[in-house]
Amino acid sequence: QVQLVESGGGLVQAGGSLRLSCAASGRTFRSYGMGWFRQAPGKEREFVAAINWSGGTTSYDDSVKGRFTISRDDAKNTVSLQMNNLKPEDTAVYYCARRMGWRGVVSTSQREYDSWGQGTQVTVSS
Numbered sequence: 001q002v003q004l005v006e007s008g009g010g011l012v013q014a015g016g017s018l019r020l021s022c023a024a025s026g027r028t029f030r031s032y033g034m035g036w037f038r039q040a041p042g043k044e045r046e047f048v049a050a051i052n053w054s055g056g057t058t059s060y061d062d063s064v065k066g067r068f069t070i071s072r073d074d075a076k077n078t079v080s081l082q083m084n085n086l087k088p089e090d091t092a093v094y095y096c097a098r099r100m101g102w103r104g105v106v107s108t109s110q111r112e113y114d115s116w117g118q119g120t121q122v123t124v125s126s
Contacts, residue, residue, distance in 0.1 A: 047110070057105075
C-alpha cells in the first residue's frame with residue numbers, strides 16, 4: 001500500500017486558480033497511474049482527472065476539460081492538479097488515488113483505484 005497526502009486546497013473566488021498536490025510515500029509511485037476525484041456535499045464522489053504511469057496519457061471529466069491539468073513528477077513522488085478558472089460548482093473535497101495494476105491504462109472508474117488520500121477541501125465563492 002502507498003500512503004497519499006493531498007495539500008493545496010483552500011478558499012478562492014470564482015475565476016481564480018488553485019494547485020493541488022498529492023505526495024506519495026514508498027517506492028511504488030512509479031509505474032502506477034494516478035487520479036483525482038472529488039465529492040461535493042450531498043453528492044457521490046466523481047472522477048475529475050487521471051494520468052497514466054508514464055505521464056503520456058491523461059483523461060479529464062468534461063466539466064473540467066480545458067480548465068484543469070493533471071501532471072506528475074516521479075522524482076518527487078507527486079501528482080498535481082492545476083485548477084484554473086474555478087467555478088462555484090467545483091467546490092468539493094478533492095482526493096488523489098493510485099490506480100491498481102502495474103502500468104495500467106488510464107481509468108475513470110473509482111473501482112480501479114486501491115489507495116486513497118484523506119482529501120483536501122476546495123471552496124469556490126461566487
